[in-house]
Amino acid sequence: MASSANGLFAQMEAIRQSSLRHNAALGVHAVLISQSGWFIHWVEGPGDAVRALLARVRNDPRHHSQRVLHHSRGVRFVPTTWSMVLSPSTESAADFGARVLDLRYMMEQGRQFAPTSVIRRLTAPMRLAMAQDRDDPEAYHRVGVCSAGANEAFDLVRWLAQRHDTVVHARRYAGETDMDSATDYVDFMEAGEPCRMIAISRPSLQHGMRRAFLPDWPWLLLLFVGDARRDGALMDRIRDAFANLPFTPALLGVAPDAATHERMAAMAQAADLRYESLGVMSPAESPAVWQVLRLHLAQAGTPPSSVWAVPEPFLAG
């Protein structure tokens, strides 16, 4: 927990300066999220370096009550040495803290979740009642959507929320370099499976934390507008965002004409990315876009689990 809510941005800025001094040399990649009076620190790197860093951070008076909520060895998911997010959520520290304690308890009982899943459970939990009944409430379809044009991706999420008579969850993050890391998402049931559709802004594709979540998405829906410059610019951003990630989503394209699909498929192939055309339609036609996407989801089957094995030392004796 943060020791003081005063000057949180200045505190994070000071932590950022220290981290830029140390992390790269240690081979450490880190993400720091501040939400509801808590810090979430996602650290990857050589075991000794990570242990030494966490010991140093544990004694930092800017926070207290450090809890480890995930521990594993494996490939890197975090592509940059530092990125941070200051979330404007108004949820109380106590409500957020209840989820921290819950995750810690589950870990001690031998149940832990993928790092991305831990962060989602803390910062943006799935609240659909029908997902809660399941053994793994994190096993839901996740589809990211990004537009080459204006607001088409955010409009699609808003349209889906209206259709399901539910709310859009808006996230406006202060990123590490004042980038507009906007994300809106909506949760709903589709053919008996929980789904989350996440609209992301183009600039947020450069954000280390956003990129670290991309391996978790089986698909990224791209809404092309038929303007070679804008569509090509989005593809360039996607290629850069996917660099150095262990897995990357398959690209699902919607475009207003067949020539755009051909151009985008060629760019994807040149960058070694999977591209599938979902059809020719206006990216602004949310009902038509959703219709082709839901057919795609119907073929995808059940969403995968987010449960990972817990290493011995973390199990409650």
Ligand SMILES: Cc1cc2nc3c(=O)[nH]c(=O)nc-3n(C[C@H](O)[C@H](O)[C@H](O)COP(=O)(O)O)c2cc1C
């Ligand atoms: C929640 C939290 C996360 C931090 N993350 C890092 C980090 O990833 N890397 C780092 O070097 N320092 C991090 N710090 C700061 C360290 O605790 C420590 O102040 C700093 O590394 C000291 O280095 P300096 O004396 O060169 O500034 C973090 C502090 C807090 C409170």
